[in-house]
Amino acid sequence: MGENNPVILGLDVGTQSVKLVAYDPQTRQIAATVGEALELAAGDDGSREQRAEWWIDAIRACFARLDPALRARVTAIGVSGQQHGFVPLDRAGNVLAPAKLWCDTSTAAECDLIMDAVGGAQRAIEIAGNPILVGYTASKLPWTREHRSQAYAQLATILLPHDYVNFWLTGERWMERGDASGTGWLDVRTRQWSDELIAATDPDRDLRACLPPLVEADALFPIAAAIADELGLPHGVRVSAGGGDNMMAAIGTGNVSPGVLSMSLGTSGTLFAHTDRPMVDDAGRWAAFCDSTGGWLPLICTMNCTVATEAVAGLCGFSTKQGDELLAGTRPGAGGLLMLPFLNGERTPNLPNGRGSLFGITATNLNPANLYRAAMEGAVYSLKNGYDAFVDAGLRFEAIRLTGGGSQSVVWRQMIADVFGLPVDVPEQAEGAAFGAALQALWATQRAEDPGADLAALAAAHVRLEPRLSAHPHAEATAAYEAQYRRFLSHLDAIRPLYA
Template sequence: MASSKNVFLGIDAGTQSLKLLAYDGDSKQILHVCAAPLELISDEDGTREQLAEWWLDALRQCMSELPADIKSRVRGIGVSGQQHGFVPLNQQGEVIAPVKLWCDTSTIAECEEITARFGGAERCIDAVGNPILPGYTAPKVVWLKNNKPEVYAELAHIVLPHDYLNFHLTGEIFTEHGDASGTGYLNILRQEYDREMLSAMDPERDLLPLLPPFVEANATTPLSAEAAQAYGLPSDVMVSSGGGDNMMAAFGTGSVAPGVLTMSLGTSGTLFAYSGKPAIDPQGDLAAFCSSSGGWLPLLCTMNCTVATEITRNALGKSIPECEELLAQSQAGAGGVTSLPFYNGERVPNLPHAEASLHGVTASNATPANLYRAAMEGATFTLRRGLDAFARAGQEFTAIRLTGGGAKSPHWRQMVADVFNLPVEVPAQQEGAAFGAALQALWACSDDNTSSVQLSEHIALDENLGCQPQADSASAYQTHYQNYLELLSQQYPSVQ
């Protein structure tokens, strides 16, 4: 069994690193994981960019660390990429500008320009399922047009980060509906590019020919001979359609069937769940995305999750274990200290210019324990608003599957259970999107790939890490959450 050729590689190009994972579909074991760090270009105007060549350098480094005996058994590769990024290519397939990322907020003016031309935010939601927000791809394209017209004139292909890595591996340009639904110009109801939205982006140029064609979620494309030789992989390896990091994380946590709500506590915080039909929040807080397994994946993304706890931890000069001790010393509500943790502005609620702030601080409650708990509670409360958005879209859940770096904290796991008043489950495999990308490749390469539900046999839960809501804390958090909402609306009246 160990020598069978049933190993699948998952590649995840995130904001902070590129990760490579090897999974044995027969033994159901992760054989190898490695990562290479990525830099970030930042500016005070909200610019957050990377160079696409950094991803390729990181991929080469990770592939060089993959043992030869594992390489010889690879059957398929799946690629996960950070959503919403804009990789501009010329006719020769060369990258012609830095890649604006999901966390880039320098495109506020372009969002307003597109929205006004299309007829307003409500019409955007009605027509394509989502408003045009700074994180999405559409305003990034218009930003290039407005700020670098000479580069925009060369633009021949508009691709997403995971599309670009697939192009590097196969020599083919294509995309799938999951990642494409985070662009702003995909009509998620019809699952096709929206010509009117493309016209709102550029009334003078037809952008449709610049967009990659779609492949099905279970499609595969051969690894190019050049990539196989460069990475020492078998010549018959297939590359699956891949998808955005949240869509791949859905594979890794089992959110490929209704009823499973996944929460990721990473740099950004996300909530998502599979739906067999479009799930649209009339207030626009819930992104009406498609899944990368067929169907839809309504999702909420906040921009300040572990960002808030890490900034606070560093300010306090504490280690992570020391901060866990602080949480043990504090109570729900942080002694009256409330944090609005908008260090990077915020996407949901849509507050790109917001700044972080502390409220209710007094001489008696300004302790390290309360300050750290308030940061964690603020990030969790912001995500809790997402449960209300899912309810508006007609979805209910019986448990939360927790993943991401924050899920390593036992106090944060319990806080999520109490704030959401739902049981928390933790997948045994905590490699997130990279593991999910490998599972998508396994599914796409299988003889029967009509339904992704079969992947449930590869999803195990760690019974030792799960937790139930504690009645007293859950009751207290209902009050603290309402206080948070009132403070949020006082500080930002535009927030409903």
């Protein structure tokens, strides 16, 4: 059934893997899902890097595992990518150096240099809506100038990870405004580049000349014939603008109109909502990003989510797939263990030089189960800290839509519901970013035929929730977590001076 239907592909180039989703919009069924793991080069200085060719090799491997008959039905591709990564190209399109990633904290000092050049963090918010936070693309340029001077001298184009994949697919260079928000250079109010912040990044060079043109969210580009042949795709395939993984996950969870709160539990943890106007916080408590639909995406990002639970699992010699079973004998509060899981430094709260901390150890509570629970709870408390800022700003939500690897865990889902005191829903499609990229590509192809095609209506039709994965808060657990969350905040205040 549907063997001749057109197929839309969504590609998500993440930190840990590349995922490909093949979607049949007529039957509203996933025709195939494949993934390929990625390496990560980590340094003691906080550096986190990947080579762009690793992404391409993983994409090739994903396509090789798709049935040729399915590939022949593909009409469009949407690409999602980890945000903030810096891919430097020379004039010929060659990659000049490894890509520094969103979780790279080695450029924390450069963030301050850029903001100091414009008059401080508050002035950066006034200019463009956001401070330059650790991990943002802007800070990677002065670092590259200092540490990879030859690459910087040859720099002709600045691309983000999903931009680079688009460039490989089409031979064309562009950025869309959602992912561009994460560079730190985009004025999110006007949706245009901030000349002042670009100049502050390097006053001796016109970096604006290295930035590709900004395109609208519904833009489409033809795939390069040679790439189509290599991947076994028709020459008529079109590639949509794509976007950052959070922007694509918003589409993939149906978060394209106000009132929906999405949470992604991956290597990082994110909370994001849709607004139809710029939502800038004077204190910079959230990222005031554009989204990849033409609206805006206020976003909370933590740099340590499943990375914390995976680290504990690895230390204790079990798999995270065994985590739920292990936690069956534990209770909220982890027997008094409290973890601040800042293994990669942290963005929310803003402690780029932070390190993980473990408190409340006794002779009886230090065991693998409680340690694993403390890591999970600490990751959730960091997100709750960001959520409180949304609530302070007047945003209200009736439920949370969960995506990412953590969404498949019964314990994660119930913990989110209990800590936030909100019902949790999980879309049928677990790969929210890849699925969202496919839906954006579907919307763009529809807009090419009908400029009035509505993304909210499309998302309502194609994003379906899985009722068997829903979770509802339990009052007793919510109260227990609230007490532990208050401990988390007090310990957070205590360690801030150590990592200032």
